[in-house]
Amino acid sequence: MKKFAIFDLDDTLVDSTGAIDRWFVELTEQRGLGPDGLEFLRNEQQRPVSPAETFRAIVDRFGFPESPAELRRLFWERWPRLVRTFDGVPEQLRALREHGWLLALLTNGREDQQRPKMRDGLADLFDAVCFADDEVVSKPHPDVFRLVARRAATGLEGAWMVGDSLEHDVAGAAPLGMSTIWVSQGSALPAGVPVPDRIVETVADAFPLLMSTMA
Numbered sequence: 001m002k003k004f005a006i007f008d009l010d011d012t013l014v015d016s017t018g019a020i021d022r023w024f025v026e027l028t029e030q031r032g033l034g035p036d037g038l039e040f041l042r043n044e045q046q047r048p049v050s051p052a053e054t055f056r057a058i059v060d061r062f063g064f065p066e067s068p069a070e071l072r073r074l075f076w077e078r079w080p081r082l083v084r085t086f087d088g089v090p091e092q093l094r095a096l097r098e099h100g101w102l103l104a105l106l107t108n109g110r111e112d113q114q115r116p117k118m119r120d121g122l123a124d125l126f127d128a129v130c131f132a133d134d135e136v137v138s139k140p141h142p143d144v145f146r147l148v149a150r151r152a153a154t155g156l157e158g159a160w161m162v163g164d165s166l167e168h169d170v171a172g173a174a175p176l177g178m179s180t181i182w183v184s185q186g187s188a189l190p191a192g193v194p195v196p197d198r199i200v201e202t203v204a205d206a207f208p209l210l211m212s213t214m215a
């Protein structure tokens with residue numbers, strides 16, 4: 001049977017968090033919010049509150065004419081277009097395919113939100129794609145992993161999951177007999193979470209690791 005790897009999208013293959021900061025910078029320039037304004041936006045992003053509360057705080061702070069919901073909609077329109085593919089990702093995915101791997105993309109989120117983030121030919125590099133928020137269940141539910149395997153016409157036993165979320169990617173895949181690679185982005189592994197089989201700092205380090213499993 002062919003080797004099979006499932007990849008997460010946000011902050012695994014593309015820099016979704018970096019794109020939030022680019023939107024803050026854009027907003028600051030467009031509306032003349034100044035360095036203090038930019039700092040406020042960045043602090044808001046760190047605050048552990050709901051998105052609704054964050055957008056309300058931003059609207060209140062700057063006295064924007066939009067409602068919080070309208071500002072949130074503007075963000076959602078613009079953010080996916082500011083997302084960038086991490087260096088080397090399309091080339092490395094192509095190399096895996098050339099070595100006979102089956103590849104799938106499994107992302108929470110809806111297709112209309114996620115598809116615009118798949119540039120640089122990403123959309124053509126997968127045997128199966130699943131936008132889980134358009135399905136009955138999303139990660140970490142086991143059924144959505146099984147669904148994406150079915151779409152790729154393969155099974156999950158011995159397959160690999162690569163993702164930055166311990167909760168969605170690692171915890172979802174491990175009980176299904178998959179091996180897991182956690183893309184840590186430099187974070188330490190917190191206590192009390194499912195331990196990934198491998199830890200890499202960026203996705204660039206995951207590709208040679210996958211390739212080495214063929215030996």
Ligand SMILES: [Mg+2]
Pocket residue numbers: 008009010011012163164165
């Ligand atoms: Mg992610």
